[in-house]
Amino acid sequence: MSVFLLLSFLIIYLLLHLLIWNNQKERLNLLLDAEVKQLQGPMYEELLQGQYQGPGNQAFTLSADQSFYVILNSEGNLLGSGEIQPGLKEQVLKLADSGTAGTTGKGLEIVELEQGPGPLHKGNDPKDSPQTAYLFGSRTFEHKGQPAGILYAGKDVTFQQQLFRWLLGVLAAIAAAFILLAAVFSRVMSRQAMVPVRRAYDRQKHFAADASHELRTPLSVLLSSIETLKLEDSINEQPFTRHVVDGMYSEVQRMTALTRDLLLLARSDAGLLEQDLRRFDLAPALARMLSGLSVLAEAKQILLELEAPAELPVKQDQEKLVQLMIILLENAIKFTPAGGSVILRAASIQKNGSPWLKLEVEDTGVGIPAEDLNRIFERFYRPDQSRSREAGGHGLGLAIAKELVDTLGGNIRAENCPGGGSIFRVELRG
Template sequence: MQEGSVIKWTNKWLLRRRPNDNIFKQTQRSLTWKYSMILIAFLLLFVIILYALLYYLLIFSPTIDVHETMEQKIHGLMQDREDDSDDSLDEYIEYYTLYDTYAMGNVLIEPSGEIKTGTSIYSASLKTLIQKARANGITLPVNRSQHIVLEGSAIRLPEQRPDKDAPKTKQQSLSKNALTPQPIRMIITGEPIYNKGQPIGTLYVGKDVTGSYHQFFNLMMWLGAAFLLFCALAVYFSYRMAAKAMVPILASYEQQRKFTADASHELRTPLSVLLSSIDTLQMEDSVEQNPFAAKVVNNMKEEIRRMIQLSGSLLTLARSDSGHSELNLHEHRLEAEAARTMESIRPLAEAKDIQLHYEYDPHASFTICCDVERIRQLLIILLDNAVKYTPEGGQVALTLESIHEKPHGVLIKVRDTGIGIPTEDQPHVFDRFYRVDKSRTRQIEGYGLGLSIARWITEAHGGSIQVESVLGEGSTFTVRLPE
């Protein structure tokens, strides 16, 4: 397939897209974004609440258990020693401090450095972790309100709650030599123990939270995956809701477009009849001999011409919106067409004593695949606007430049020394019926449709148009057209 055929097919495809579809798509994207943010915000709030709940149940709750266990052990030891001091202190220490509970380990470090442990495998694991922590210089907690989390390898049991009715004897504990060391994580707190002011040692209570941490991080992974999935669903449903919200807007716009096209088409015939009738009326001697009648007829003729021009512009835009306006694409030399257009606009410029300049590189190629009639219409709109908004004695220049970098094409620049466009109005000059309503432009004819048509012609050819202007100094319209 030749390059020209590809460009021709591409331009036809671009033409089928309605220029105003961009507005609807932007609106739909905006609605989708807003709906998505609302749904995702509620989803994020739910995730935060669920995260806080899981953290409390799996991470924070064991910490509370450790502190409460330590407090109960210390309180039981001190209270019974005050009520009955005849029994052996060692028996009290063993019963109140080294007695194990579910998933708990107990270690008592005496002032001499000797370590006493509880009867369960958790106590043995706690002893191993404490020894490693002390060897690595880790500071252990010395107050029941403090806690740390130690990680390492030690003997640990599966977290299965024992039978409450079974007697708790040393025979229930398993030999650590019969098990293989496994990664373990324990929450540990400590508290010094005293008897009549003399230190007995430091009691450490730890709870195995390895399973809880694994469950927490696994749940977080699932929760993160679910969050991403529901975010995607939120975007999808937001897009669907936005599409439904756009249905009445699209229907209303389609009715408006059809009315504009039908009205413009129906007005052309009676306006043409009126214009022909006025031409016939001007041939009458009675009209020519009456200055007032001649002036009225001329004014009527001028207004009818303006209405014909307006209906033609409306019909062009309505057809462009519907996608029914086809381009007749062929290879054309743009510099020749631009020269002919400059000559057609010259009488208007000479009437205001405006100098016209046409510049292009004669050695460059300005051949592009285009609809020459539409390109000529584009040039007329830009040059007519330039002449219209340039005061007497000003200048208007048309420049053609070849684009050497990819994608190749042609730049069309129309510069004038006119009144300029305020900065705040520049983004809207290509909107339909938009006019800069300043006192100096109120007397200038037009309906604000020319630049809208210019933008449609440019975009239909796969190009772009933009404006640069300084108030009081002039404007430059730049059109980029592909080859």
């Protein structure tokens, strides 16, 4: 709407400018043509005889369409003139001598001339004399087929010039006021329009959080019941029944993990994830974490390595930080083939004069397709669907890692290693 308004004002201004100035130029051109026609007749002889030199005698009538005229012969001598106020003739002659007084064709231009006695009177400061705008034109005329002289004439267009300046200011002020009102109105209306959307989004977030929370209890009961069934001798004696129970147990575990992840994401969306900052030594916590994941790594013959100083004091939320690293390490182990390695690096760095914690998880897996690097932190996004199904998971692990990093006040990014594999880099305020 604002762009449309500005274009409308611009078109109106240009059309008015074109119509009014074309009308003024057309009237002056008609006047010049009529006067040149007279000069090319008997009037030229009368001018030479001085019949128009007396007081009150003028060759052409001065009016609203003609504020002054100056007639020069081919040698540049003055043959006749007329002016509505003293001083205009001298200024026109000065312009003619300097060669800036228009053209000898039908071109017209606007010149600024001083009101009053003019610049030839010594002692007058030009700054003290008001300027008047004149539409200025010239015509050459002939006598008996030979160039005889040139006619200069002009009309006062100060009102038109001031009118367009005033019109431009008014249109600019109206446009600015309208744009301001449109911006305020649009902001108010957009807020009103977003109210039902925001309410629906809030209901969705609360529903996801409530549903995930409510599912945890029955899933825990199912898991406990299946674990109890697995202890029964009759179940173990029947292979088919044992297979069914194991499948149920595996699926319930997957549902429990998915519910836990959805609950965490729902709490994050609702802004309920809070930090529990406290100072602790991260080095032994990382060592214990690797020890706990060693069984998972040994099952795939993957070597887990830790590169960190003996002591690494940090001020962070220990629970969320450990959860973040477990997600990244499990993801690295999951997508690293047998016989590979996963390296966890931790170090304290200085960034912008403040201590930061730098963490890296590097694996020797197949890496991440370049087109997926910017999307792997999206929820439920899995670059290789078939490989992800084989490895398990729902595409939420890295999304949760991103939420945890945002909560902890840092950044995370993924890169491919030149020799193969991938590396996840995390920087947190330490």
